[in-house]
Amino acid sequence: MKNDLTKIVISGEGGQGIQTIAKVLAESFKDSGFYVSYIPQFGPEQRGAPSISFIQYSTKEIKYPRFYKADYLIVLRERAISATTTFINSKTKVILDSSTIRPNVIKQSENKKEAVPATKLAFDLFGKKNLNLIISGYLTKLFSLNEKAVWKIIKNQLQKKFSEKKDLEDNARNAFIYGYEFTSEKKNFSQPTFKTNKKIIISKNREREAFISPELCKGCGICIEKCPVGALKFGDEIGVYGNPIPEIDIDKCINCGNCFRFCPDCAIKVKKKSK
């Protein structure tokens, strides 16, 4: 309870769970006896657009929920950086996701930066949806909140999802604990591994060739659903929104054209080889 007013900005991509992290944090500050304000940045309800939330906590009453310079800035996607650079001043501590962002993109002195390769950890250990739990765990430790109390709030928030599948809860709990115990990278940042391939992926055999463009594919999975012979499935490549994109088994393909017809983003095409 040293500072009177602490200002936090959490930013990322719509669909990553930014607002869930922010709600959990705000609730936990409230339960620890602080005054809290939390507002999201309002915009179109859209997946892939930058999503930002503003939190303040203080021992005194908070007059106004907006602010212009933050004490803590949490950035989880490269796309969200341009929207949040105005909140940085010389005192701002920047926490970034080093598996998707190159640290030197953010203009801030090195000793004010910390990194958690959360996207990579989530993909490797717990499944991509648990990214926000790793971050909430990490932030719980950063703001020295009670870990058990925070988990209770998360459980309340995600009650509906947990009741559908049982193993989901254990997995989420593990991700949260992992984030809580994670020591962040300082100065020696790991290199971003989640980069979209700029080249069109071509796979061919003697009769036909298939083109998939990772730069256009958003990973909606409609082509996989609509393929009549099951030649498509999610592969290892990352698409433009950080989702896995389909890979094609060209020998199974019958060149029906369904994937091309249904693709919303013109990212896939199969054609007969011209002789």
Add this chain to the structure above:
Amino acid sequence: MTKTIDKNFSMPKCFNERSKPSLYCPGCGQSIFLKHLGFIIDDLEIQGKTTLGIDIGCSLLAWNFFNFDIVQTHHGRSVPVAVGYKLSNKRRIVMSIMGDGGGYAIGLQSLLHAAFRNNPISVFVLNNTGYSMTGGQMAPTSIPGEITTTSPGGKDPKNSGKAFHGPELIKQISDNSAYIARASVSNPIMLQKMIKKTLENQIKNNSFSFLEVLTPCPTNWKTTASESFNFLSKMEKEFPIGEMTKNEK
């Protein structure tokens, strides 16, 4: 950042490749519709003389989708703007794209009177049974029992009415030469044929043409790809697909 997107690879020629990947969510049905519209515009070779009016809502995200003139209008007013454009410049081919909120809620009177006057424009209404840009609230087109953010117990037809059927209503007051139809994104070949007829009716018969397209909204329905298309087939039972013809002759 330099973009390396190659337009010739799978896009229609009239697409603006600098705006791709588009602003639409992953799996959006509207971008499937816009893609097929692009192919038909290529096919009819009318890129140089087309004007498109777009509405408020997710349809405004098409503001730089194509390489032809696009007019942004007020909410529900893309039909009157298109009508005015057509009256002042009869050689242009004028289209208007709206969501079901713009077409059947706030802009219904404009749509009805354009049909009543038989103004020679092509109107596309994309129906996804909700107000999607603002977070999936209940709309007139929501089907009975559908769960939305403002009808958490399912839409109650006693209080909120049944699903709104646009083409059936417009059929009652339109001219005999008008083309009125409903298509679905789940059948792209039929969709392409209907888009082509909608544009040809404006060019050849010089009369009103209207097409409703059923589109999935995975973001607000909170569905995966297969669930989206399951819900779409449920919608197709509520909103029958096909061309509406008048009973006379």
